[in-house]
Amino acid sequence: MSFQQGLSGLNAASKNLDVIGHNIANSGTTGFKASRAEFAELVASAIGSSGGSNAGIGVEVGAVSQQFNQGNISVTGNTLDVAINGNGFFTLQQPDGSRAYTRAGNFKLDSSGSVVTNSGAKVMGYAIDPITGARTASSAVPLQFPTSAPIPARQTTKVTASFNLDARAADAAGNPTATPPAAATPRSTYGTSINVYDSQGVAKPVSLYFSKNGSNTWDVYDSLDPAATAVGQLTFDNNGVLTGPAATPPASGFQLPLTITPTPPNPNALPTYTVQVQLDKVTQSGKAFSVSDLSQDGYTSGDLTGINIENNGMVMTRYSNGVTRAEGQVALASFRNTQGLSAAGNNNWVETFESGQAVTGTPGEGNFGALRSGALEESNVDLTAELVNMMTAQRAYQANAQTIKTQDQIMSTLVNLR
Numbered sequence: 153m154s155f156q157q158g159l160s161g162l163n164a165a166s167k168n169l170d171v172i173g174h175n176i177a178n179s180g181t182t183g184f185k186a187s188r189a190e191f192a193e194l195v196a197s198a199i200g201s202s203g204g205s206n207a208g209i210g211v212e213v214g215a216v217s218q219q220f221n222q223g224n225i226s227v228t229g230n231t232l233d234v235a236i237n238g239n240g241f242f243t244l245q246q247p248d249g250s251r252a253y254t255r256a257g258n259f260k261l262d263s264s265g266s267v268v269t270n271s272g273a274k275v276m277g278y279a280i281d282p283i284t285g286a287r288t289a290s291s292a293v294p295l296q297f298p299t300s301a302p303i304p305a306r307q308t309t310k311v312t313a314s315f316n317l318d319a320r321a322a323d324a325a326g327n328p329t330a331t332p333p334a335a336a337t338p339r340s341t342y343g344t345s346i347n348v349y350d351s352q353g354v355a356k357p358v359s360l361y362f363s364k365n366g367s368n369t370w371d372v373y374d375s376l377d378p379a380a381t382a383v384g385q386l387t388f389d390n391n392g393v394l395t396g397p398a399a400t401p402p403a404s405g406f407q408l409p410l411t412i413t414p415t416p417p418n419p420n421a422l423p424t425y426t427v428q429v430q431l432d433k434v435t436q437s438g439k440a441f442s443v444s445d446l447s448q449d450g451y452t453s454g455d456l457t458g459i460n461i462e463n464n465g466m467v468m469t470r471y472s473n474g475v476t477r478a479e480g481q482v483a484l485a486s487f488r489n490t491q492g493l494s495a496a497g498n499n500n501w502v503e504t505f506e507s508g509q510a511v512t513g514t515p516g517e518g519n520f521g522a523l524r525s526g527a528l529e530e531s532n533v534d535l536t537a538e539l540v541n542m543m544t545a546q547r548a549y550q551a552n553a554q555t556i557k558t559q560d561q562i563m564s565t566l567v568n569l570r
Contacts, residue, residue: 155559160210161552164191167213168545175533176542183256183499184531185218186538220490223255223532225524231460232259232267235529238521240484243512244273244500245294253485253510255529256499261459265299267467271498275482277467278514282477283449292483292512295467299456303471305353307425308412308450311346314433315443317362317370318342319392324363324371339363339376342441346448348412350422353452353473356415360429362386368436372408384408392436405432451475461525465515484520485510 168189178184192214225235234257236242241253252273259275262268267275274294278287283306326336343361350356361373363382368389371382386408387396399407408429414422433445454473461467465482487493492506503510515523 154209155556157208157210158552158556158559160194160212161555162549164189164211164213165545165549165552167216169542169549171216172538172542172545175538176535179531179533179535179538181256181499181531182258182528183223183254184533185220185223185255186531186533187216187218189213190215190217217491218493218495219532221532222529224530225527226530227527229526230258231458231526232261233257233526233528234259234461234482235524235527236484236515236521237524238519240486240513240515240520241501243276243292243483243485243510244269245276246271246273246500250502251510252496252500252502253493254500257523258528261297261299263299265297265456267295267297269498269500271500273498273500277465277480277482280466280478280480282479285478287481295480295482297456297459297467297469297479302453302455303473303475305349305351305453306450307351308348308427308448310428310430311348311358311410311448312430312433312445313344313360313443314445315344315435316439316441317364317386317388317434317436318441319436319438321364321441323365325365337364339373344443344446346446348427348448349450349452350412350414350425352420352422353450354415355452356412358410358412358427362441370436374410383410386431386434388436394431394434394436397431399428404428405430406434407431461523463515463522463524465523481514482523483512484515485512486520487511 171187171189175186191211193208194210194212195208225237236255236257241255242257244252244254246252254269256269259267259269269275276292277295278292279289280286281288322334322337324337324339327334339361343359345357345359347355348358359374361376363371363373365371368387370386372384372386373380374383384397386394389395394406397406397408399405408431410427410429411424412427413424451473454471454475456469457472458470459467461482466478467480467482468476469479470476487503487510488508489506492504492508493501494504496502513520515521
């Protein structure tokens with residue numbers, strides 16, 4: 153008599169119950185992926201044995217495989233909570249410097265400004281030039297933000313203007329000999345103003361006034377002083393399209409350079425600096441003077457006030473000086489065989505030979521999923537199915553115990569033969 157079959161069945165059913173219990177225990181764990189026990193029969197092989205005469209010697213757990221199907225996405229409202237909708241894993245740098253991967257996006261900011269998980273692993277991303285918004289390196293680095301010190305001031309280099317000059321306006325100098333006489337137009341009639349910043353973040357208001365001077369020609373002034381000279385001239389064709397001043401190089405469109413003197417008093421003796429006024433969207437048409445856009449790229453220093461992660465992984469930061477800019481982009485990783493990943497605890501996986509090496513990219517790129525800010529991916533455990541599986545595993549355990557009991561009764565009968 154052999155107790156092998158029943159004993160192996162008890163072990164397999166017990167392992168199955170362990171897996172089911174682990175799933176149920178983590179039904180509320182963010183980014184958790186359910187597992188299942190997969191069984192394989194045990195057969196004793198011998199040379200020369202016939203194929204149909206072997207009854208087998210039991211069962212074993214062939215594998216415990218994780219199911220990487222998408223979990224539900226729940227809205228939390230926390231801007232540092234991020235869910236992946238689709239393929240990919242967040243890339244982490246663990247405290248020992250090794251790489252790990254997770255689907256749990258419940259991130260935090262630590263005291264140094266790094267984005268971290270609950271276990272202290274740093275979230276990896278691509279460095280972004282905050283001025284141009286372009287990626288500065290091809291390899292991912294830990295995402296970090298200036299929480300301990302303000303961002304430095306930035307000197308204004310460009311003002312972007314969009315406005316319309318009234319094509320019906322008469323020459324600003326007027327014409328007393330005309331019938332009826334045309335009065336002079338005050339320089340302040342067509343004007344606008346904006347603050348620009350020097351290298352130390354000190355603001356200075358800069359005004360621009362436009363004075364009609366001949367057919368399709370406007371002189372530009374930065375002062376209402378009658379003795380002031382024009383700082384430039386705008387010219388239009390007969391369709392009201394801007395034709396000058398042309399920028400150097402021409403690919404830069406139409407620009408007007410302004411020389412700015414720092415606001416007095418100037419105790420640090422800061423030098424003058426040049427600001428290019430971009431005029432590509434300036435028009436001349438038969439409607440009233442109006443300014444639709446006037447912006448500049450400088451700012452004073454500012455402290456971090458908020459972080460938001462966009463669908464494409466761009467990490468947008470807000471500062472007390474009103475600046476919002478990209479400081480990084482979340483990196484995602486995918487694998488040829490996700491089933492080959494090894495669970496490492498703390499909602500993390502590590503790559504193995506079976507999973508293949510990580511392929512990195514950004515959300516929405518290639519086969520990578522998009523991010524959902526202010527949301528988390530829930531566990532993909534189906535509690536109803538797990539409870540049914542638990543009852544089935546319990547019955548299997550009881551049935552295997554019964555086979556051992558039956559074998560024991562048969563053994564007792566044989567021993568007690570007279």
